[in-house]
Amino acid sequence: MITARQSAPPLSRAINVNGWLFVAPALCLIILFLACPMLWSLWMSFQKGKGMNLTFAGFDNIIRLWHDPVFLKALGNTLLFLLVQVPIMLCLALLAAVTLDDPKLKFRWLFRTAIILPCVTSLVAYSVLFRSMFVEDGLINQVLLALHIASKPVPWMTDPFWSRALIVIAITWRWTGYNMIFYLAALQNIDKSVFEAARVDGVPAYARFLRLTVPMLKPVILFTTVTSTIGTLQLFDEVANITANAAGTSAGPANADLTLSLYIYQLTFKFMPSFGYAATVSWVIVILVAILSSLQFWLAREKD
Amino acid sequence: MRRQLKIVSRAAVYLILSLMSFISIFPFLWMIVGATNTTDDIIKGKWTPGSALAANFGRFFETIDVALVLFNSLSIALITTVLSIGICSLAGYGFEVFRSPARERVYRLIILTLAIPFAALLIPLFMIMASAGILNTKFAVILPGIATGFVVFFFRQNTKAFPSELRDAARMDGLKEWQIFLSIYMPVMRSTFAAAFVIVFFTAWNSYLWPLVVLQTNEMKTIVLVVSSQVSAYYPEFGLVMVAAILATVPTLAIFFLMQRQFVEGLTGSIK
Structure with a gap:
């Protein structure tokens, strides 16, 4: 002692x-x-010049952002992907997780493995597979025509709306199983007796889902929302390999799929190198991540 | 009535899950079937196996030094993974076991770095590598991927389950702190290390943007870069694209099937 x-x-x-x-x-x-x-990069975003010869330029780059139609397009596209794709994907993942959480379900292990499988592939490999399936006369259009879902081939590669839809479909395929893993893990840790009691009391399934499951999964839903937001704001691999042109100077018809990350890459390595301005664009992503993550945490805060 | 409703809803569940599973698996089947078809057949949507498998593989191996490309991918991924796990497990253990207010503040800053988008680091990192004269080398690819907030966080969270009695007993026996880490912590926590291995290896093997920027010559390219350069030709030869995609996907698929439990633990282990 x-x-x-x-x-x-x-x-x-x-x-x-x-x-x-x-x-x-x-x-x-x-x-x-x-x-x-x-x-x-913060310091660089206040500089301009060609290549490595940079001089201080004050707020010139920030002013340039507002007058740069390509930047505004990339910003709009990125936010559009975020707003459309993340909710669809997380709802699907939650649905799959709740359905798979039933221990009486047969082939449960098989379904789970199959749905997780996409998130093992490299983003580039699955992107090229999607590109080959969605070409004008390709497999997907053949199937849609054969099933009479579409009356003429869907212009996946040549129409802005459909090329964005293609990117959303692709990302959803890749990441739904990934997010489902988190929901399944969280569901396993939930005390099931509450559900059983609610079921015995005659609370319908949809009400059990909304009033019990969703509130209990709130922390993990917040986690997946924040990580998906950060991921989608950085979207690069898919647009660079599904709809970008061969020279890598545009993505999708009329740049409908150009994202902020792809624009930064183009500014740095494809066009006349302007490192300072590219750094400014990259800080737009930093600020968006900061604002949106704080907003999500604020929305999910405990109200007591 | 109630019984019928139950059967219908049961059938709906199986239908939805089967459909989701089919959609999830289909692109893998398409990839394998595609490798047996000619480029013309692939872009016409032919979904039955063809006879071009040998031709596709033959042409791919003719145009690409496959052994070198796979060696590049494998060495980059393995070195990144081993260094990352080594250095981040030390840090995660350090933050959890030796606590001090100063280190807690540092730790909180490291957690904040999880929200940093890679695009914001791309240009400065490129300039650092250029001025160090190591562009187009494996060092440049590996160095920024070693220490990440996520892996440090992962190890700290998992270290909470490491019994402190084991540590105290070892201290009584006169073991030094680094000996405790090597000879007690590592063997006891091997499932945590396995889970981290799967996650970090996948990330390193699949990474694209940073290698794309740093690796400039064909001799340095990874399999993921080869897949991308195949598809971004003016007239992509999809027969070869399929072969490249298979080579890029098989290693991660194999690890996934062998270590599915560790993969799931690796993802969810940090949110316990």
């Missing part, structure tokens, strides 16, 4: 030194490859 007390101060100092030693490698790498680049 006494010896432990006497040795307490040196021990805590040793713990402190060990603490910093254990976290140091990760911390150094994060400072070097995350924090510094982040601050540098």
Whole structure:
């Protein structure tokens, strides 16, 4: 007892030194490859010039944003994808999870594995598969014509509306199972006796879902909403490989699928390199992520 | 009446799940069937197996140094994964076991980095690699992917389940802190390490934007970059695109089927 007390101060100092030693490698790498680049790009967004020769330009880049129709288009497209795709995907994922959560269900393991499978593929690989299925005379149009769902081939690649629909379909295919995993894990941890009691009391299934399941899953719904928002705001791989032209200078008919990330890539590596302006566009994404995540946390806050 | 309703709703559940499963699996079948068809047949939507499998593979292996490309992908993914797991598990353990107010503040900042979009880092990182003279090398691809807030967070969350009695007993036995980490924590937490391995390996194997920017010559390309360059030709040869997509997908599919439980744990382990 006494010896432990006497040795307490040196021990805590040793713990402190060990603490910093254990976290140091990760911390150094994060400072070097995350924090510094982040601050540098903020500094760069107030600079302009060609290639690496940058000079301070004040708010010129921010003013340029408002007069740049391509940027405004990319911003609009990105927000459109976000608003349309994330709710559809999360509803589907929740529906699949609630249906699969029934232990009496046969082939449950098989269904679950099948629905998870898409999220194992690389974004590029699945993008090229979708591109090959949705070409003008391709498989999907053949099926739609054969089933009389469409009377003429759907212009997936040449019409702005349909090319956006194609991107939404593709992302939904890739990420629904991914989000379902989180809902399934959360459902497993829920105490099922409440549901049983509600069922015995004659509460209908849809009411059990809305009044019990959804509120109980609120934290995980918030988590998936925030991560999906961050992911969709950075949309790049799909548009670059499904609807971008061969030169990589536009995406979709009349740039209907151009996203902010793709525009940053074009500004840096495809057009006359303007690193400063590209950095400004990238900070638009940072600010959008910050605003939308805080908004989502605020909406989901406990009201008590 | 009630019984009939129950049967109908039961049938609806199976119908919906079957439909979702079919849609989920279909592109994989399409990929395999596509590899047996000519480009013309693929873009006409032929869904029955053809006889062009050998021709497609033959032409793909003629135009692409497949062994080198797969070696590039595999070495980048494996080195990233091993370093990432090593360094981030140390940090996650460190933050959880040796607590101090200063480190808690640092940890909160690291969690905030989870919201940083990669696009905001792209240009400065490119300039860092250019000025270090390591563009078009594996180092440039690997370095930024090693320490990520997500993996640190993942290990800290899982370390909460590591019994402190084990640590105390080892300290009594006179083991140093790094010995406790290596010889007790790592073996005890091996399922956590396996789960992290699957997730980090998938991310590294599938990554696209950063390798696209950094790797410029054909000898350095990864399989994912090859898939992309095949499809962005003016007249993509979809027969070859299918072969490339198969090669890019098979390793992750194989790991998924072998380690599905770890994959699911890897994703959900951080939200426990």
